[in-house]
Amino acid sequence: MDNDKTKILVIDDEEDFCFFVRENLMALKRFEVVIATSGRRGLELARTEAPDIILLDMVMPDMSGEAVWERLREIPLTAHIPVVFLTALATREETGNRVYKKIGEHWFIAKPVRTRELANAIDQLLAETK
């Protein structure tokens, strides 16, 4: 929020994924990335960091992605932040061969996704939700 970089909060229990995604997106210079490896930590950071978009893993040991999302909706501060679920269970047919898709009221990005694709998806998503 302090500069024109997009702030992304990534909540995913895979530490290595968090490390790489942060490094790769930051290397693109237009993103700032904060990471959380648990749902609880993620909620904390959502309150304190005010991200522009949250990437949320669906399957996590302490809280499911769905549960985190519900909590985010409850907190007025975080209720309006666009949330994108990262899922390993989508088929290309379901996502219509695009990287991200809105199903119902949720946005999904299918794993595995390349950095470039992810970056484009974030840009487009934010453009659509504005």
Added chain:
Amino acid sequence: MTGEINRKQLLISIRLAVTLVIASFVLFRDPAGHEAEIFGYAWISVLVFTHFLTFWLPKRFFGQGRFLPIMVVFDTVLLAAFLGLTGAVYSDLYILFFLILCMAGLCGRFSIILFCSLLFASLYSGLLIYGGCGIVETPFYCSLRPVMVLAVAAAYGLVRALIIKEEKQLRLDARERYSRLFAASDVMVYTSGLFGEYLSANPKLYEAYGFTSEVAMLGFLYGDFHTPEEAGLFQKHVDKIFENGKPVQYEFHDSRLGQWLSNTLSPIYDSDKDRVFAVAVVSKDITERVRKEDELKKAYAKLRETRDQLIQKDKMAALGRLASGVAHEIRNPLEIISMGVDYLENILPEDHPQSVRSVKKINQAIDRANFIINDVLKFSRKNHISVEPVNICEVVDESLVLSGHYFKKFGVNVLRLFPSAAVSVAGNRNMLIQVVLNLLNNAVDAMADSAVKELGIRIYTSQVDDVGYKTGYRGADYFKMGEQMAVVEISDTGRGMDTNVLSKIFEPFFTTKATGDGTGLGLSLAHMILDRMMATIDVSSQPDKGTTFYMRLQPAEKIHMIEEEEKNGQ
């Protein structure tokens, strides 16, 4: 069981009795003179000699032939001569004639009995007259003897004749019954001689060969109505029976009658049961049974095929259950790899060609792995697939358009052999397109090395008339006999498949393509998708002769039935 008593033994016994009586007479009575004595001994010698003769003669001489009557007449004359030459005319030895009469009775013919009686009576009368009846005390009784002989002979002959007549009648009755059975029989019955010649033939047989009577057929040989192989086989069995008398049964295809026949051959012995002189053949039409056996074999083969398909289906269902877990557990590491490679790409110098190439290869591998997981996941899909009326012709046309560039690139000639009128089926449009695309791609790939590249597509409606996978009479079948179905045939002129490959073709991950080319899941998925729509897919192929896939789809009217099935399956 008079037939069983050996005629030869009877004859010998009777003659032995005659011989013994004469011998005792000759030996223990004072001869009427020197000459008479010599004659007496000569007599015994002749009799004993004839004994030896009859003893060594084989049994068949004692049948209906001439030998027995000749022997009896000979003995009659012999007795008369003996009585005359040994001066025993007035003795009671003439009674021996009655024994000879018994022998005559053995011949079974009244004429012989009559002839011998008359012969002996006249000879004996002649001897009495010649010797003069006056010598004895009771000339009256003496002269009565020939009359008595004739009377007894007549009585005996009559009784014998009656018995013979009765036996004959019984035989005739039996023969009559047998003839009727023979004639009415629904199977072919005949007798054959040693060389395969027909000795008898029942109406079923001679009519089958176009004769109007049995007589017309006799004399022909088995080989006249059969091929050399069939005749050879028959003759072989006939020879065996003549040799060892054991009945035999065998089956063969009669090319002239166009039937499968079961032949039962049995020996027919001559009346004294010591040798086979003909073979009885009962020939039964078993074409129907053979046809049913063939059908059974085919049905069994189909059953095994169906069973194999069902096993495949089970395998795929099990795979489906694994799918979600696998997808998740593998995609997460894949994501890390993907991101990691992006990271390395950033670190590594840009102008380093090997790094660039390596990164590219790693990304490709990640894509490949991802595609497989993508396809594998489709098995685990439990969400409801929507089924609606779909024009399958339009679906196929759309798939053809989508594959258009592919056909052009590989020079494939597409033969669109279905009407422009709509064929409405129950299905999911997108999934059907997916299936058809898969089949079209497979066809193009199969024809990669073919000289002629023709892809033929037929669509038609048909009635179910054959039993197969999920097709038949059972409640669980998708297609019941007599129902309507839509069929899509996709055939290519490609390299085809042998039975080994065919049996695995719907197996997940089974592929005949090179490593990395395709996931090997296309047909398994097609099978599963169609199964959800209560449709079936089948294939026929021969190496180097091309392949044809058959998709059978439910008509649109069956939508509610499919939705019921879906609900039940959830």
